[in-house]
Amino acid sequence: MPTYELFYWPSIQGRGELVRLALEEAGADYVDVARTRTGMAAMMKLLGGAGPSLAPFAPPFLKSGSLVIAQTANILMYLGERHGLAPKSDAGRFGAHQLGLTVADLYVEVHDTHHPLAADLYYEDQKAAAKRRAAAFIAHRMPKFLGYFEGVLSKNGGRFMIGSRLSYVDLSMFQIIAGLSYAFPRAMKRRASRYKGLRALHDRVASRPRIAAYRASARRIPFNEDGIFRHYPELDA
Amino acid sequence: MPTYELFYWPSIQGRGELVRLALEEAGADYVDVARTRTGMAAMMKLLGGAGPSLAPFAPPFLKSGSLVIAQTANILMYLGERHGLAPKSDAGRFGAHQLGLTVADLYVEVHDTHHPLAADLYYEDQKAAAKRRAAAFIAHRMPKFLGYFEGVLSKNGGRFMIGSRLSYVDLSMFQIIAGLSYAFPRAMKRRASRYKGLRALHDRVASRPRIAAYRASARRIPFNEDGIFRHYPELDA
Known part of the structure; x- marks a missing residue:
């Protein structure tokens, strides 16, 4: 089980790339879900509101344990805190x-x-x-x-x-x-x-x-x- | 000295209204700076980068002590934490x-x-x-x-x-x-x-x-x- 699951459109950099860059620089263990065989279906299901909690409005969103966080800047803030990729003050x-x-x-x-x-x-x-x-x-x-x-x-x-x-x-x-x-x-x-x-x-x-x-x-x-x-x-x- | 100084265009609701609503519901002590006599000049000065720290890109921004926070959603997150206007988990x-x-x-x-x-x-x-x-x-x-x-x-x-x-x-x-x-x-x-x-x-x-x-x-x-x-x-x- 990877630490993070990133959900984003599989054929473009788009907004998801800002998250990919943070995950890569952090050396984080993640899977780019929609680029896997069954990933698009899983992403569309969560987008449709099938998750237990707050649905995302649009990709990208990140699954971290039971948390599902959407909105690029929100995800970056979350990763920044956890991986020393943002100031602490x-x-x-x-x-x-x-x-x-x-x-x-x-x-x-x-x-x-x-x-x-x-x-x-x-x-x-x-x-x-x-x-x-x-x-x-x-x-x-x-x-x-x-x-x-x-x-x-x-x-x-x-x-x-x-x-x-x-x-x-x-x-x-x-x-x-x-x-x-x-x-x-x-x-x-x-x-x-x-x-x-x-x-x-x-x-x-x-x-x-x-x-x-x-x-x-x-x-x-x-x-x-x-x-x-x-x-x-x-x-x- | 009020607790908060809000800087936003003085003649419209615009994005600033989302901040005004939070300040009002919190019963916070604030001044809507650009609506005061010398406020527009003060706002334009800070927008031009005259402040000691990070300049805002655009209004609204909020001064709270020595902190100057820009971007509407960022300001709401800050006020939400301080005034019980957001969940804590x-x-x-x-x-x-x-x-x-x-x-x-x-x-x-x-x-x-x-x-x-x-x-x-x-x-x-x-x-x-x-x-x-x-x-x-x-x-x-x-x-x-x-x-x-x-x-x-x-x-x-x-x-x-x-x-x-x-x-x-x-x-x-x-x-x-x-x-x-x-x-x-x-x-x-x-x-x-x-x-x-x-x-x-x-x-x-x-x-x-x-x-x-x-x-x-x-x-x-x-x-x-x-x-x-x-x-x-x-x-x-």
């Missing part, structure tokens, strides 16, 4: 979670660059609106989020986003820089000099032994056009 | 927060019904896209969220969303039913019979002594078309 805990929730906000906005009208319409059926939304995202929102994160990192000394050692927030920053560079390579290249601190943090996280091993493994699903970060050249700068 | 704490984050997700989607393309464009400049997004919201997303919350309430016995006494989640449900009924009166009326539990919960919260007193006071800002829940008849069912 009140200012540190609530601060790390504040940053985790700001990451979650950015994820919604990245998703909506390709799905501005409805999540259940095809991209092709909302392409004109997607072009307008992506242009606004690249011009205003992406610089606002990344400028904020760069400022937080710099104010904290440049090595970690919060506290004096690695936290789940640093792992999430790695994923954001990787994802935005995949989705919007031209826009990210143009502004590379503005986010030097975040790019260096991305590189440091990428080369941590457990993260490097994870990235080289089949457990890391490649970016693709079913996920949150999608590369549609017509939406890039 | 792990399952209860993480469960309440999971629901708080699902409320936050719904808020984003409600906002995007009138601003699907860009937050910095006028509604009038994205009206056609807003009509499509609002139609999808009313047809698919609103029933999905409300159906989920109704199911959670019913599974927990029908009186409270989680645990065996009032929590901040119940206060947030009051606000969601009030807000959606303001923004989409026809859509909400059509489906009234599906959300009987949530409507009864709304009424119970509304008549709690401290909430009733708050609603009758000038501290409660009326709904208006600058907030998250806006009544544009052309976006209703």
Whole structure:
């Protein structure tokens, strides 16, 4: 019996990747349930409210003993406490979670660059609106989020986003820089000099032994056009 | 010196209202800073990163002693622990927060019904896209969220969303039913019979002594078309 069961869509990085990175860096014993033979059925059952307790609204969710925790930032807070991946003081805990929730906000906005009208319409059926939304995202929102994160990192000394050692927030920053560079390579290249601190943090996280091993493994699903970060050249700068 | 200073936009309910409701139900000593004479300047200064610690990305944020906490759900979690407005067990704490984050997700989607393309464009400049997004919201997303919350309430016995006494989640449900009924009166009326539990919960919260007193006071800002829940008849069912 593994310590954790992670439930998330089996063919994308998506929001679940933020949890996978934390589990991998922690060296935790986990199974990515929906990628096993009978896992999708088990996930859909729990999503349908078949569990004994509070049902999740959507994946990802994490089973840890009898606890079932949903919402990405909530899961990261839980894992952060248990695996030393978050500061312990009140200012540190609530601060790390504040940053985790700001990451979650950015994820919604990245998703909506390709799905501005409805999540259940095809991209092709909302392409004109997607072009307008992506242009606004690249011009205003992406610089606002990344400028904020760069400022937080710099104010904290440049090595970690919060506290004096690695936290789940640093792992999430790695994923954001990787994802935005995949989705919007031209826009990210143009502004590379503005986010030097975040790019260096991305590189440091990428080369941590457990993260490097994870990235080289089949457990890391490649970016693709079913996920949150999608590369549609017509939406890039 | 009040116990808490709340920083939020002074002319709308918005996300800050979820915090105001918790502070009011707790009977907490707080000041709504941006509604005081020099408050807006103080808020903009902290938003610009002038504080000694982690800057907020956006309002609302709460000052409690030397702690400054941003992100609505994060603030509610903090107040919930301190004022008995959340269960104390792990399952209860993480469960309440999971629901708080699902409320936050719904808020984003409600906002995007009138601003699907860009937050910095006028509604009038994205009206056609807003009509499509609002139609999808009313047809698919609103029933999905409300159906989920109704199911959670019913599974927990029908009186409270989680645990065996009032929590901040119940206060947030009051606000969601009030807000959606303001923004989409026809859509909400059509489906009234599906959300009987949530409507009864709304009424119970509304008549709690401290909430009733708050609603009758000038501290409660009326709904208006600058907030998250806006009544544009052309976006209703």
